[in-house]
Amino acid sequence: MHGRRAAAPGPVRLQPRRSGPTRAAHSSPRAGSRAPLSPQAPEPRAPRRAHTGVLRPAFSAVAMTFVGSMMIATSVPALAVTASDPEHRASVYAPVADDSISLRPQALEVASEAELRPLTTDGYAVEAAPPPIVSQVAGLGSVAVIESDLIVWPVSNPEKRASGFGPREAPCSGCSTYHDGVDFNPGNGAPVMSIADGVVVLATENGGGLGVNVEVQHNIGGELITSSYAHMQYGSLAVSEGQRVSAGQQLGLVGSTGQSTGSHLHLEMFGADGVRFDGFAWLSTHVS
Template sequence: MSSAKHGRRAAPKPPARLRTRSTRESAPHSARRDASATPAPVRTAPKPRTRSLRPAFSVIAMTFVGGMMIATSVPALAITATDPEPRASVYAPVEDSITLAPQTIEVASEAELEPMDSEGYAVEAAPPPIFSEVASVGSVSIVESDAIVWPVVSWEKRASGFGPRSAPCSGCSTFHDGVDFNPGNGTPVMSIADGVVVLATEDGGGLGVNVEVQHNIGGELITSSYAHMQYGSLQVSEGQRVSAGQQIGLVGTTGQSTGPHLHLEMFGADGARFDGFAWLTEHIG
């Protein structure tokens, strides 16, 4: 049953003073209770202090970095130039103050000194060179050679020796002026001794690709001729000085040849051919 809103029988409203008082009384009480439960910070001194120190630290750090940049970029001479006190340059040479005492040697009194016999030694002059006149080279000075070698590595493989023979081809002679070595096609051909190249040609007629070298062997002028070598294999030119064992070409089959081989001819100042194989055997041992 609802109460009447108007008239005497209307239900009295609760006094507003009591509602307001209870509200006023409850609010301070709850505020005191909250204050006792969680104490509020009274002063926040660290925060303002931290905020004020950050700019100071930044300024100090930037000042330190700038000082380091100046110290590493400015030369030492630029700094010392403003120094009022005179200082030695870091680039000035250091004076050597080391003193060396003279060396001495002590010989015991019982030691015997024997003088060297100067008559036991003799000085021999080098043998004079041979001067040879070559049409394509001119006057050639040839020094004596002290080394003699075989013209190919497999010198024991031979096809034909020096002397009379049956002509192996049309136009070939019945007397062999040289010795034929058969080490194999493309085998290096070497000078038998020190000397001077007096002929180097790829158009040697029946000899094909041919090289001639003059040597001074024991004061005697000896010429060695290397024939039938490959086209394009020449390693020397006329007038060039060569040494014993130096490559001059490759074994081939040019000119009047029945197969790849080295035809070696040897002759003296008179031009007469002799047995090159016998001569090499004697001088090489």
């Protein structure tokens, strides 16, 4: 079959687009009437302004310049952008090359007229401490008692006393007519203190007629002396047997245990032979 070739399309002419609104080919319809819409007619487009293409690049350049300026202002220290100071200064964030401190040696200047004298070492003597007294205590064995220099009263107010040392009328049934100690009346619950440095050789709540009782051995001027503290409160013992105590250290509290007619401290004192003596008279002459 032979047919005809389709004719080649001719050159297409481009019509320049008008900037203004396109006028309709026909006159505008009358008021109240609608023009029929052609399905092939294009929809009307919004008019464009001729100078829009010029303003957009200018606005973009201004915005980018503003953003760049803000980034520089917030990221660079103030000292780095200061232009008023012509002198070059290091950044405040730069590490310190050398942070060591050099100290100058100290020197003492002495006037020429000053006289320097060496210290003499003559006139000093060293004395050995006196040897301790070693005593044998049942249940403890050998006890070394170091000499004590300080002696104090067993209560804070020694002037308040009930019975002295020596003969007396028996204050209760079973009480002796000869008082082996001295009774202090500082008040119930008052602290009872050791009269000197020493070693506790007895600490019991079952002391018979003495009730709660503590005995301390002392070395006074090389002589072994024992002090006994009786009638203290139950549960007030503050020391134990074999413990070393110092002068004024609390042993217990004033009470009325054992054979007692009221709260008081019964203090007995005796030497190595066990013979009791007047503790108040002895303390009056030995208290520091």
